[in-house]
Amino acid sequence: MTTHVTIIGAGLGGLTLARVLHVHGIPATVHEAEASPAARAQGGMLDIHDHDGQAALEAAGLMDEFRALVLEGRQAMRLLDEGGAVLFEEADDGSGGRPEVLRGELRRTLLDSLPAGTVRWGHKVTGTRALGEGRHEVTFADGDTVITSLLVGADGAWSRVRPLLSGAEPRYIGMSFVETYLFDADTRHPAAAKAVGGGSLLALAPGKGIQAHREKGDTLHTYVALTRPQEWFAAVDFGDPVAATARIVREFDGWAPELTALLTDSDTAPLLRPLHALPVDHRWERVPGVTLLGDAAHLSAPNGEGANLAMYDGAELGKALAAHPDDVEAALAEYERSLFPRSARAAADGTRLHELLFGDTTPHGLISAFTEDEPTR
Template sequence: MTPDVTIIGAGLAGLTLARVLHVHGIPATVYEAEASPMARAQGGMLDIHDYNGRLALRAAGLTDEFRSLVLEGRQATRILDRDGTVLFEEADDGTGGRPEVQRGELRRILLDSLPAGTVRWGHKVSGVRPVGGGRHEVAFADGTVVVTSLLVGADGAWSRIRPLLSDAVPEYTGRSFVETYLFDSDTRHPAASKAVGGGSLFALAPGKGIQAHRERGDTLHTYVALTEPRDWFAAIDFTDATAAAARISREFDGWAPELTALITDSDTPLVPRPLYALPIGHRWDRVPGVTLLGDAAHLAAPNGEGANLAMYDGAELGRALAAHPGDTEAALAEYEQAMFPRGAEAAAEGAQLHELLFGADTPHGLLDVFTEDEQTP
């Protein structure tokens, strides 16, 4: 029998699962707390990797739609010293394996690929409990209740489904990003625009850094990294945009003005983004009728793999369910057996990447990586 598949969360993981199930003729319902697809901004640029994210999109039958979203030239990379000196520059020659797209646009093609009514908006989970036989009851804040034979938590870092499987909770990594945007940068912020170049910028020092992407058009989206406790950020009044920008920029005194302008000239209020992670190697014993995808399963500090892994998780679970009709538990066991080491490896590599970016040897460790990549045939 085909299970009734209930997916919590309409992010990239949950939508990819729903789409791959649809491709295989398996219906699913996605419940999302947000009121609509436009309820909030969906983040910035994503580099979609040829070994996981693009494989997931292929399984979803959306390769052509994905290609239409790719922003040409955005794989270009620059590493600048704090005085603005270019330490490394790599152009986008079109042969790289990590084409860049906007997260919101990627989410849109997934939503558009699903039958009408698949996603139920405005359904915030208020409680969940097992009801026997591998079935679970999910209660929503609006008073509705569903009972399902297959419950999938694709609801991110603070998953309401995870406690059915694990006692693990995300912990603060000791580092936060502060997000800024500069719009119409070529005309309104020419120095910062020139510094960022056509793709990604890294300007790094031990414990801190300025990382920026050129998004669609000439929008510059910046993540300022600072290794400070939560209380340090809590002491800043981010509702006072000017004061917050001045306080954050003080951590970069003496840096080139075209770099600090990415902070002080922000066209939007600065937004703190504390970074949390689950323990590396997070896993659980098989529990009938429930599993997790993406950040709900293996949240890690940002490392370029999160969205890719989320989509790949969704595609792999969808294919496993299609390959084991009538045996949901076999499908879940197969999926989890492969997902656990995959998530652990990515999280470990991400921790190493953050050491390269913000450790005592930065930016030289990162430069070595790019130089080795260039020399590798």
Template sequence: MTTDITIIGAGLGGLALARVLHVHGIPATIYEAEPSPTARTQGGMLDIHDYNGQPALKAAGLFDAFLGLVHEGGQASRVLDKDATVLRDEPDDGTGGRPEVHRGELRRILLDSLPAGTIQWGRKATGIRPLGGGRHEVTFADGTTVTTGLLVGADGAWSRVRPLLSDAQPEYVGISFIETYLSDADTRHPASARAVGDGALFALAPGKGILAHREPGAVLHTYVALAKPQEWLAGIDFGRADEATARVAAEFDGWAPELTALITDGDTAPVPRAVNALPIGHRWDRVPGVTLLGDAAHLMSPFAGEGANLALYDGAELGNAIAAHPDDIEAALTAYEEALFPRSADAAAEAARNHELCFDDDAPHSFIALFTAHEQAG
């Protein structure tokens, strides 16, 4: 392998790519804008699927380490209405194919599996220039540059690499999340802890919902979902935590107190997250020396639970394709993208359908019907 490989972004997909390449004896360098691996928290729980995320971790030689991170009981799920009536309750019996792990811990085992120096921290890409012949020059915020024979955009929703391939930009899908946390929940918030149960909670109504996960250490991580225009979210001053909390909680007036406490009793300031997506079926023509993976390639609504799984799988599949064609990068990228486009289009379409069913006029019953349909199909 003589082509130098540059990966922009040290998220799960970029790390999986670098790790699979390392397994095959192929070096790569990751450039990450954040100053260190601990610069920010890494989100909540992820369900890692047995048909994409788990095979990726096997290809990376990290499956046993992954099993050591699994949150016992985390595959449990329940659907409630606004009165906290349990409409569906699925315990974790150990036979499911989507064990839950914490994103930060999963990222840690990937980081720890790479040789020292693989990741260059504090290197924010600010510009990219094609040089011809499949080579590119990347400029960083500190004024330094690198040139590379293979450039991989693993840099998320607002990718700096994507414009080399596509004019597509993420667009708001009509739903915003507001994140909150309750700590020591079993002791300090027992009613809310009982409502959430051992795994995931979906308390839904038309146009809104309270979604929560139980995390290790008796932490309840809540995503309040509201079908609101972006202007509504922008009109809330989240710098004033009490006022923001009150505005969000007002949307759930009349809901059961054990559910609204997930909003009002948060131990941290509420954090807004507008949900954006690329067009379903996003693809591009082959451009020599550059490709995308993960959210940079196919950012989608989160309601299929595929984002992290596809990022891991993309990284592993690209790594395997490069290893299979070490002397022909274009053949590797062609093979990778031919498989990437249909699988990401299918996942994005499923995510969009699920999104609609979560919050349509028949919610939460439409969401329960979705569970039933998946069981019958499986």
């Protein structure tokens, strides 16, 4: 295949696509808005699933590198009630199919696997337009433009490529996360560290919860979940970390101090993360020369599948292009035929999981799912 692939977005999905294309000798360039690989923190832990994320890494020829990143013991999980009592616990015996790695380290592995110059940093897309016959023009904030006959939007929730295919826009799901970190937790925050244990912690009630994960060493990364309209959060002054923390923690009045300490003792300012999703059955008619992957195609409520699906999308698209070197449209059609039902199933499962986590039956409905319905996890 001689067609040069233009990829927008250097997240895990876009980089996996670039890597699989490279393995098959297909040229590609990734355009990324961030100024450098170190421009911002890359998020926390990811559980990489054997049926999609790991399959993508296998297609990329990076399984040995992936295994070197795995943090042992992090698949352990415990579910606590509001008072801190353990309701359910599962140890990491090494047999689970979802080993944990740090997102930033996985992204670095993908970047290091690409030829120098594949990623063009500081290329923020400001617009895209169709030129006809499958060709598209991409305009960047610095005034530069690229014309391509194969454009892939791997640029996340607020994709600039998606409007070429679909008028769908992400909608707020009614819940936001507030993100915090505790560093040196075993020595500086021992009660919170003991509550979290060696892997992940879920403390849930209808409409809210505290979710934490032990990262490398004794760093605890927490997402406090709260069902409130965006206007409610807009009234919280996150420019004043002390006041914002006090306002959020009031919603957890009466909860065990070792749980609320994951918010009140944070070593970082609380960071608001509103949650959005595309329609569960989001799809589009085939448009020559352009497609989407990852959140640009199927953003959904957090369900543990986002990064895995993005990488799997990238690998599947790369393999389809390699299988049809003389017919790009056949490759894109084949890719989208499997993409749409796959992403719809995952989004529906995510909706179900969200209800189990934060609906009226939590936490006991979730315990039943853990013990009776393994695929839910």
